[in-house]
Amino acid sequence: MTYQALWSPLTLGELAIENRVFMSPMTRNRGNRDGVPTELNAEYYAQRAGHGLIISEGTQPSEVGQGYMLTPGIHTEEQINGWKLTTDAVHAAGGRIFIQLMHVGRVSHPDNTRNGTAPVAPSPIAAPGEMFTPGGPQPMPVPRELSTEEVRAVVEEYADAAAAAIGAGADGIEIHGGYGYLPHQFLAPNTNQRTDEYGGSVENRVRFTVEVAAAIAERIGASRVGIRLSPGNPFNGIEEPQPRETYLELVRRLAEVGIAYVHYVALDNEELLVELREAWPSTLVLNRAGGDLASRAQDVADGLADAITVGTLALANPDLVTRMRTGAHLNEPDPATFYGGDHVGYTTYPSLG
Numbered sequence: 001m002t003y004q005a006l007w008s009p010l011t012l013g014e015l016a017i018e019n020r021v022f023m024s025p026m027t028r029n030r031g032n033r034d035g036v037p038t039e040l041n042a043e044y045y046a047q048r049a050g051h052g053l054i055i056s057e058g059t060q061p062s063e064v065g066q067g068y069m070l071t072p073g074i075h076t077e078e079q080i081n082g083w084k085l086t087t088d089a090v091h092a093a094g095g096r097i098f099i100q101l102m103h104v105g106r107v108s109h110p111d112n113t114r115n116g117t118a119p120v121a122p123s124p125i126a127a128p129g130e131m132f133t134p135g136g137p138q139p140m141p142v143p144r145e146l147s148t149e150e151v152r153a154v155v156e157e158y159a160d161a162a163a164a165a166i167g168a169g170a171d172g173i174e175i176h177g178g179y180g181y182l183p184h185q186f187l188a189p190n191t192n193q194r195t196d197e198y199g200g201s202v203e204n205r206v207r208f209t210v211e212v213a214a215a216i217a218e219r220i221g222a223s224r225v226g227i228r229l230s231p232g233n234p235f236n237g238i239e240e241p242q243p244r245e246t247y248l249e250l251v252r253r254l255a256e257v258g259i260a261y262v263h264y265v266a267l268d269n270e271e272l273l274v275e276l277r278e279a280w281p282s283t284l285v286l287n288r289a290g291g292d293l294a295s296r297a298q299d300v301a302d303g304l305a306d307a308i309t310v311g312t313l314a315l316a317n318p319d320l321v322t323r324m325r326t327g328a329h330l331n332e333p334d335p336a337t338f339y340g341g342d343h344v345g346y347t348t349y350p351s352l353g
Contacts, residue, residue, distance in 0.1 A: 003293065003324050005301035006308070010052065012283055013223030013260035015096060015171060017307075019052040020300055021321050024287055024309035025100040025174065025228070027057050027068060029340040034114065035060065035073030037082035042089040043347050047318035049095025052307060055174050055226075055263070056086075058102025058181075061161030062154075064117045065182070067104030069132065070340065074099060074161045080168045087169030098226060099165040100174040101158060105182030106143040106191070107236050109133050119143040120150070122186050122208075123193040128237040148196045151208060154182075159215040162225075172224035175212060178265055179228075180236025183209040187246055190239040206250040214257045222258040226285070230265035231272055244272055251279050261285050263309065277304055285309055293324065312338075319351040328352055 010017040028044075031037055045054055060066040060073045073079045083099065090097045106121035111133040121143035130137040146154065162173045177183040185191040186208040192199050198208050209227075217225050229250070231243040240246070251262065261283035266273050277284055286305035288296055296308040314320050316333035323330055337345020 003297040006297050007325070010283070010307060012053065013172065013221075015053075017052040017096065019321055020307035021051055021324065022053040022285060022307050022309045023048050023051040023055060023314040024311040025055045025057055025102075025176070026311055026315060027071060027339065028346065029068060029070040030342075030346060031070045031072040033070070034078060035066065035071065035076070036078045037072045037086055039085060040343060040347065041072070041082075042085040045086050045097065046089035046093045046095070047347060047351070048314060048320075049090050049093035050319055050321040051095065051310075051314065052321075053171075054090060054095055054097040055309065056097060056099045056170075058100050058104075058176050059083075059161075059165075061101045061103055062157045063113055063115065064120055065103035065105075065157070066113050066117075067108035067119070067131065067181075069112050069134065071102075074101070074164050074168065075157070080164050083165065083168035083170070087171075091169070096171045098172040098174045099168070099170040100176050100228070101161050101165070102176040103154070103158070103182040105185045107131070107140065107180060108143075109138055109140060111135060111138065120146050120154075121182070122146065122151075122191060122198065125191055125193070127180070145194075148198070151198055152211075155208070155211045155215050158212045159219045162216040163219050166220050166224065172226065172260065173216065173220070174226040174228055174263060175209070175216070177209055177227045178230030178233055180233070180238045183212065184230070184233075184236075184238055187250070188238045188240050191237070202246050202249050205246065206253060209250060210253045210257065213254055213259055217257050217259060223260050225257075225259040226261040226263055227254065227259060228263040228265065230267070232267055232269050233265065243269070244275070247272065247276060248279055251276050255279075255281050258282075261306075263287065264305075265289065273304070283307065287311070316349050318349055322352060326352075
């Protein structure tokens with residue numbers, strides 16, 4: 001099996017990247033109650049520094065942006081100092097790391113935040129299903145609709161968090177624009193029923209995401225900014241029956257901002273992927289969840305993507321790139337240890353030798 005296309009270097013913004021196998025962002029729920037990353041988190045990421053780029057787990061840009069238990073933040077001094085443990089460890093091991101900013105919007109519950117903060121969203125429409133909380137699973141409440149002025153304030157919160165991430169030593173940030181979280185809630189017509197300039201038309205529904213990217217780019221430089229998109233992904237109650245027009249407009253507007261990359265999560269929308277590949281002038285990072293490594297390498301060889309992200313295989317194989325290069329056996333991931341817990345199933349997967 002050959003992965004030769006993955007070993008050529010890549011320039012990402014102003015960064016020289018040694019290979020095209022990136023570590024996908026994965027929530028692991030192993031922070032502390034205050035959202036402060038620890039030495040354990042630093043060890044986990046440093047073990048995986050052989051990836052061309054590490055994209056961290058989703059990190060809330062503000063208290064109200066938190067949805068899940070024990071996820072990290074990047075909006076307090078303690079959190080910034082905690083993240084510096086990780087970025088220092090990754091850099092010492094020769095790696096590169098972007099911190100993913102993830103505001104969950106309505107996908108939340110007050111019991112999971114430090115001060116019982118109620119969730120916010122484009123419109124007061126509750127997410128389906130339940131959220132796991134310290135008291136057990138609970139229905140997600142109806143979120144409070146953000147006023148127009150509050151939407152603009154959230155944009156600034158993103159920019160502040162991006163600046164904090166760079167201050168913590170990150171090489172850049174990724175905006176989580178998919179999976180039913182806040183930017184996706186603005187993009188999707190079933191979760192965005194607004195009548196102001198952030199709702200209604202395609203141009204209005206993409207406005208929030210574009211403004212977030214532009215504000216961050218102005219603060220830290222466009223070359224340090226990426227975004228993750230998952231067109232048509234129904235996760236967290238999103239309905240996008242015809243995503244083509246929305247995402248072609250979004251990509252066009254993001255290209256004007258000049259960010260470094262789009263991280264595209266491919267589902268059953270190959271035609272849209274090809275169109276966006278043609279429309280996007282910069283680096284395209286592709287995630288094919290569940291796809292085998294050989295087919296993902298072929299995507300790069302064919303020019304459909306410039307790099308790939310790998311999730312659970314990176315979780316289970318700290319030295320995944322070395323194993324791929326040498327044809328070594330791959331560790332099997334243990335789903336029972338994916339979320340929460342201690343070091344077991346987190347920093348205990350063996351490396352070669």
